[in-house]
Amino acid sequence: MTSRTTSSCLIFLLALLLPLAAVAVPRRHRFPSLQLAPVNSSEPPTTFFEVDRPIQPPRGSVGxxxxxxxxxSFGYTYGRPPATAAYVPPECLAAGGSLALAVLEWSADCRGRQFDRIFGVWLSGAELLRSCTAEPRPNGILWSVSRDVTRYAALLSEPGEVAVYLGNIVDSTYTGVYHANLTLHLYFHPTTPSPPPPPPHADLILPISRSLPLNDGQxxxxxxxxxxxxxKLAIPSNTYRAVLEVFVSxxxxxxxxxxxxxxxxxxANNLSSVPGNGAFREVIVKVDDNVVGAVWPxxxxxxxxxxxxxxxxITGIGSFNLPTYDIDITPFLGKLMDGKEHNFGFAVTNALDMWYIDANLHLWLDHKSKKTVGSLISYDAASSANVDSEFSGLDGRFVTSxxxxxxxxGWVESSHGKVMTTFYQRFSYRNSNVYSKNGSEQVVNQTIDAKSGVSTTNGAVLLSEEVHQVFPLYLFSGTSDEVGDEYSLVSAVELGINEKRVSGAEQGFSYSSLRNAQSARGSMRVKGNLVTSGSGENHQVYKYVGTDGCYSRDVSSKNYTVVFDRSDDSCLKGSQVKGSRFPSS
Known part of the structure; x- marks a missing residue:
C-alpha cells in the first residue's frame, strides 16, 4: 500500500499509537471491525440507513x-482499476421527454467481516456520488443510497462511461465482499398539458478530476x-454562468x-505517531492565481x-451520501473566456495525508451567440486564524478560531443582456480541544458557521440565493481500567446540520429550513487494538420545512436494533417531532 492511495477506510487508525506505558497517551478514534454481539445465523440481514428526506417525484410526473x-462485486479491489461499464442514455431519455427528476441509486449487500471503505461513482469523469460502505455482520447487511442527480441532465443525455472505485481488501480475517448494483431512475413531466419549461440546469459539465486508466479513484x-x-480546462467562449461543485472527503x-x-x-510529549497540525482545515479552491472560494467541510x-x-x-450524518459544496465563479468568467486553458486547483490548509477532492464545473451556454464578454469588477479573499495553547505534559487546552x-x-454580456453577478462566502470557526487526566480524556467542542450567497441582476433581480449552515460538534473520548494491553474506552458524539436556504428566481420563491441532529454514545473493551466487547446507541432528530413540503423523523437505535422510529411528512402545526439539542441557525 502506498500512502498516496490509502484511504481512511483502509487504514488501521487504532487507539494504540505508542506502546502502552505507565502513562496514558491520546488515542485515535478508529478500530478494526469485529462482531461485538452474538449473531443468530437464522436472523435476516440487517438493513443500515442514513436518515434523510426521501426523494419524491414531482406531482403528476411519469415514471x-x-x-x-x-x-x-468488490472483493480484493484495492489498488486495482475501477469497475467500469459503457453508459448509453436510456431510451426514455433519448426520446426527448421533459426530465422532471433523475435519481441515482446504489444498493449493496455484504456478509462476513470487513472495514468500512470509501468509494466514488463517476460518469465520464464527473463524480456523481461519494459514499462510505457499511460494516457487515456474519448474517449479512443491506443498504442503499439515493442521490438526486437531475442537475447532471446534460451529462446523462450523452454516451459515456460509468466508473466505480471501491478499494476493498479480502483476506483470512476480513472476508466481506461488497455486492452492488447502480441504477438510474428517471421521471418525466407529462406531455399534456404542455410540460413546464426546463429547469435552469447546466448545458455542459466538465470534470475536474483524474482521467482513466487508474488503479484508484478519479x-x-x-x-x-x-x-x-x-x-487545466478551456471554457467555451459563449459561457454566461459557471458553478463549481466540489466533492471532499x-x-x-x-x-x-x-x-x-x-x-x-x-x-513536547514525544508523540511522534500522533497526527498533528492542529484542529483547523480549509479546502482552498483556486482558478489560476485567484482564491475563488473555500470549503469548510x-x-x-x-x-x-x-x-x-x-x-x-443508523449511520452518521453524511456517511452514505457525502455533501458537496457549490462555488459560483461567474464573476471570473471575463478572465476565462479567452480560448486558453486555465488552471483549476485545490489545496488544504494544515493538511495531513489524506484528502480526496475533485469537482464538476457546471456551465450555462448562450446558444444565441458565439461569444460572450465580461469583466471582474471587485474581488476580496481575506482570512485569519489563531490558536491559543496551554498545556502541561499530556494535559492541555487548545482553542482555535x-x-x-x-x-x-463581475458582469457578463450575452443575449440575456448585461448581467451583474455577486458571489460571497463568510466563514467562522471555533474549536476547543481539551486533554485531561494525563491525556486519557479528550473533549472537542467545535462550531463551523458558513454563509454564502449569489445574486444576478440586469436591472431586475434574475436570481438571488442565500444559504446559512451551522455545523455543531461535540466529541468525548476517555480511557480507563488499563491493564497491560487492555483498556476500556467510553465515547460520546453529538453532531448536526442546521441549515436555512432562501432563493428567488424567475421560476418563483423557495425557502427551506433543516435541523438534523445526532446524539450517540457507547463503550468498548479493547485488547491489543482489538475490540473484545462493547455497546452503542444513537438518537437522531431530523426536521425539514420548506416551500416544497415538510418531513420529520425521530429514530433511535441500540446495538443493531431500532428502538423506535417515528416519521411524518405533514406540514400541519405541531406535527413535527421534538427533541433537537442544537440551537437554530
Missing part, C-alpha cells in the same frame, strides 16, 4: 424509467499542506482532523469511526 448502469489525493492538485491521519493537537504539543464520521456500534444500523471572507462581483 420511473429505470436502467441498471453497473452490477459488480479523485485527486492531497497528501499534506504543501500539496496542490489541479487540472478526509482520511487516514486527517480522518479526525478536528481532534488533532498542534505540533508543539506532539513534540462538515465533519462526516464514517461507519467505523469512534465506536462502530454507534452507527449500526478562524474566519474567511470571499467575495467577487
Amino acid at each position: 420511473p424509467c429505470s436502467a441498471l448502469l453497473l452490477s459488480d 479523485w485527486f489525493a492531497i497528501q499534506d499542506s504543501t500539496d496542490a492538485q489541479s487540472k 478526509f482520511h487516514s491521519s486527517d480522518e479526525f482532523w478536528y481532534t488533532n493537537p498542534p505540533n508543539e504539543y506532539i513534540e 462538515f465533519t462526516v464520521i464514517y461507519t467505523g469511526g469512534v465506536n462502530p456500534l454507534l452507527w449500526r444500523p 478562524a474566519s474567511r471572507h470571499v467575495s467577487a462581483t
Whole structure:
C-alpha cells in the first residue's frame, strides 16, 4: 500500500499509537471491525440507513424509467482499476421527454467481516456520488443510497462511461465482499398539458478530476499542506454562468482532523505517531492565481469511526451520501473566456495525508451567440486564524478560531443582456480541544458557521440565493481500567446540520429550513487494538420545512436494533417531532 492511495477506510487508525506505558497517551478514534454481539445465523440481514428526506417525484410526473448502469462485486479491489461499464442514455431519455427528476441509486449487500471503505461513482469523469460502505455482520447487511442527480441532465443525455472505485481488501480475517448494483431512475413531466419549461440546469459539465486508466479513484489525493492538485480546462467562449461543485472527503491521519493537537504539543510529549497540525482545515479552491472560494467541510464520521456500534444500523450524518459544496465563479468568467486553458486547483490548509477532492464545473451556454464578454469588477479573499495553547505534559487546552471572507462581483454580456453577478462566502470557526487526566480524556467542542450567497441582476433581480449552515460538534473520548494491553474506552458524539436556504428566481420563491441532529454514545473493551466487547446507541432528530413540503423523523437505535422510529411528512402545526439539542441557525 502506498500512502498516496490509502484511504481512511483502509487504514488501521487504532487507539494504540505508542506502546502502552505507565502513562496514558491520546488515542485515535478508529478500530478494526469485529462482531461485538452474538449473531443468530437464522436472523435476516440487517438493513443500515442514513436518515434523510426521501426523494419524491414531482406531482403528476411519469415514471420511473429505470436502467441498471453497473452490477459488480468488490472483493480484493484495492489498488486495482475501477469497475467500469459503457453508459448509453436510456431510451426514455433519448426520446426527448421533459426530465422532471433523475435519481441515482446504489444498493449493496455484504456478509462476513470487513472495514468500512470509501468509494466514488463517476460518469465520464464527473463524480456523481461519494459514499462510505457499511460494516457487515456474519448474517449479512443491506443498504442503499439515493442521490438526486437531475442537475447532471446534460451529462446523462450523452454516451459515456460509468466508473466505480471501491478499494476493498479480502483476506483470512476480513472476508466481506461488497455486492452492488447502480441504477438510474428517471421521471418525466407529462406531455399534456404542455410540460413546464426546463429547469435552469447546466448545458455542459466538465470534470475536474483524474482521467482513466487508474488503479484508484478519479479523485485527486492531497497528501499534506504543501500539496496542490489541479487540472487545466478551456471554457467555451459563449459561457454566461459557471458553478463549481466540489466533492471532499478526509482520511487516514486527517480522518479526525478536528481532534488533532498542534505540533508543539506532539513534540513536547514525544508523540511522534500522533497526527498533528492542529484542529483547523480549509479546502482552498483556486482558478489560476485567484482564491475563488473555500470549503469548510462538515465533519462526516464514517461507519467505523469512534465506536462502530454507534452507527449500526443508523449511520452518521453524511456517511452514505457525502455533501458537496457549490462555488459560483461567474464573476471570473471575463478572465476565462479567452480560448486558453486555465488552471483549476485545490489545496488544504494544515493538511495531513489524506484528502480526496475533485469537482464538476457546471456551465450555462448562450446558444444565441458565439461569444460572450465580461469583466471582474471587485474581488476580496481575506482570512485569519489563531490558536491559543496551554498545556502541561499530556494535559492541555487548545482553542482555535478562524474566519474567511470571499467575495467577487463581475458582469457578463450575452443575449440575456448585461448581467451583474455577486458571489460571497463568510466563514467562522471555533474549536476547543481539551486533554485531561494525563491525556486519557479528550473533549472537542467545535462550531463551523458558513454563509454564502449569489445574486444576478440586469436591472431586475434574475436570481438571488442565500444559504446559512451551522455545523455543531461535540466529541468525548476517555480511557480507563488499563491493564497491560487492555483498556476500556467510553465515547460520546453529538453532531448536526442546521441549515436555512432562501432563493428567488424567475421560476418563483423557495425557502427551506433543516435541523438534523445526532446524539450517540457507547463503550468498548479493547485488547491489543482489538475490540473484545462493547455497546452503542444513537438518537437522531431530523426536521425539514420548506416551500416544497415538510418531513420529520425521530429514530433511535441500540446495538443493531431500532428502538423506535417515528416519521411524518405533514406540514400541519405541531406535527413535527421534538427533541433537537442544537440551537437554530
